[in-house]
Amino acid sequence: MRPFSKPVSLDRRTLLRGAIGAGLIGALPARATEPSRVVFKSDPFTLGVxxxxxxxxxxxxxxxxxxxxxxxxxxxSSQPVEVTIEIADDPAMTKIVRTTTETARLELAHSVHAEIDGLAPGRDYFYRFRAGDAESPIGRARTLPAPGDTPAQIRFASAGCQRWEDGYYTAWRAIADDKLDFVFHYGDYIYEYAHTEVTGRDKQPAPRTMPADFPACFTLTDYRRRYALYKTDADLQAAHASCPFLPSFDDHEIANNWAADSDPKHTPADAFLFRRAMALQAWYEHMPVRRAQLPRGPDVRAYRGFRYGSLIDVAVLDTRQYRSRQPCGDGFLAGCAEADEEGRTMLGAAQEQWLAERLKQSPATWQVLAQQVLFAQFDWRGFPFVKETEAPIVDVDTWNGATAGRARVTAMLEAAKIANPVVLTGDLHRALALELRRDWRDPASPCIGVEFLATSISSVGDGPATDKDRATMMRNNPHLKFFSDQRGYTRHVVTPAQWQADYRAVDSTATPGQPVRTAQTLVVEAGRPGLIPR
Known part of the structure; x- marks a missing residue:
């Protein structure tokens, strides 16, 4: 008689994840139908490339x-469709260097994710798709530099938070015109809210609205339609066609302020994880990411890294799936002892270990932590929607809600002897530039790196904070070197000697085609942490 094997302990959430994953896989057909040539009655490339x-x-x-x-x-229809991809050396597509095919299937919303390899490093390529008798617009892609190469310059943008109703995507058109090496999209690509005619805290008429039959997103169809609407925007399409994106996600791709297996409404885990699975599948279907990022039920491996030769190492982090739930009930709070508990995390143990190992192996001049929410300590007193108190006000949806997790990341940077750490952030719909301190309890603690927080593309619309508000925040946060309440993005120009951040601001998102200007430029010199205004 064989001895009994050791029983396996499975908690309810592990079983639930397995069930969701099995359910999604089970939905695929046992035998794939062969793709056939189709004739489209209208353009099938309405979402761009x-x-x-x-x-x-x-x-x-x-x-x-x-x-x-x-x-x-x-x-x-449900029929698979064969899609041809052509890659060329030139923007006119006269020098084709590669032709390949992919099959677009209903199960993944007829999306195509063609993983191209075998090309030369550090150079531009151009591409287009063909399906039936239809041809897509031409896009520009770019390979990473060869390992060990040191580019003279890398130019990229950090951008996100693009709620449809809050305004037009003028900033995306400016990004397209910049002809960058890449874009880091920190998240909030869509917003899950239902149709509305008004926007902002003062409930003003929205500059543009979604169709009236768009409910809050809960189902796969809801999320797919939401991405499709956003991607019909010509300015966003132009930005995607102009250079490669490094996509991430924050909260609104699923539900406002979600954390790990829960949302702020305390939805039961079984219901929320099904919603999360639907949302993440739709995210994958609409993002230029690899098959390694194909979700397994409600889980996806979104953290990953990119090396731009020996100049920049980018660690794209995930601050939603593995974090501790927001302490003290979430929100902007004056005092929250729970936020300082040792076990709290933003990344989870596995991602923290991955990051520590990557930092140790990084040969780059500049080490980038590309993530979603504010990393630095910050006191929000003075901002219009925050009540005036004697005690500092912190937003516990940020790293201020898991200070031990932040301390562990700071220790990783020091242990790996990272000379030039740069944190890229979004989420707050304002532009901030901050210096990072070794010990936030000591105002005289040395600067160990910088954080560039990009404002929103459109979210919260127009309406900057007053000079008085700005002065109060500057006084309460001596490490804050720039603050703006306008919409836009941050353009980064990086060389071996310095990092330059241009905070680009849109005059107004209420009407399309408004001017975009540089509101502030700040510089970091390699080997000398700290922000220098220019």
Whole structure:
């Protein structure tokens, strides 16, 4: 008689994850139908094209076939469709260097994720898709520099937070015109809220609205339609076609301020994880990411790294899936002892270990932590929606809600002897530039790095804070070197000698085509942490 094996302990959430994953896999057909040539009655490339997640020898090329983008299936039948991808040396597509095919299937919303390899490092390529008799716009992609190479300069943008109703995507058109090496999208690509005619805290008429039949997102169809609407924007399409994206996600891709297996409404875990699974599948279907980022039920491996030769190492982090739930009930709070508990985390143990190992192995001049929420300590007193108190006000949805997790990351940077740490952030719909301190309890603690927080593309619309508000925040946060309440993005120009951040501001998002200007430029000199205004 064989001895009994050791029993396996499975908690309810592990079983639930397995069930969700099995359910999604079980939904796929047992035998795939062969793709056939189709004839489209209208343009199937209504959502544009994109490249992303580059490597020294290639990148991902993305599109989705949607002749009727806002319909449940994008106007497509259940039939698989063969899609041809052409890659060229020149923008006119006269020198084709690679032709390949992919099959677009209903199960993934007829999206295409073509992982291209075998190309030369550190150079531009151009691409287009063909399906039936239809041809897509031409996009520009770019491979990473060869390992060990030191580019003379890398130019990229950090951007995100683009709620449809809050304004037009003028900033994305400016990003497209910049002709950058890449874009880091920190998240809030979509917002899950239902249709509304008004926006902002003062409930003013929205500059533009979603269709009236757009409810709050809960189902896969809801999330797919929401991405499709956002991607119909011509300015966003132009930005995607202009250079590779490094996509991430924050909270609104699923639900406002979600954390790990829960949302602020305390939805039961079984219901929330099903919603999360639907949302993450739709995220994958609409992002130029690799098959390694294909979700397994409600889980996805979103953290990953990119090396731009020996100049920049980018660690794209995930501050939502593995974090501790927000302490003290969430929000902007005056005092929250729970936030300082030792066991609290923003990254989870596995991601922290991955980051520590990556930092130790990084040969780059500049080490970038590309993530979603404010890393630095920050006192929000003085901002209009925050009540005036004697005690500092902190937002516990940020790293201020898990100070022990922040201390562990700071210790990693020091242990790896990282000379030039740069944190990229978003989420707050304001532009901030901050110096990072070794010990936030000591105002005289030395600067160990910098944080550039990009404002929103459109979210919260126009309406800057007053000079009085700004002065109060500057006084309460001596490490804060720049603050703006305008919409826009941050453009970064990086060389071996310095890092330059240009805070780009849109005059107004209420009407399209408004001017975009540089509101402030700050510089960091390599080997000398600290922000220098220019």
């Amino acid at each position: 994109a490249s992303g997640d580059p490597a020294p020898d290639g990148f991902v090329l993305w599109t989705r076939l949607t002749p009727e983008p806002l319909k449940a299936r994008g106007g497509m």
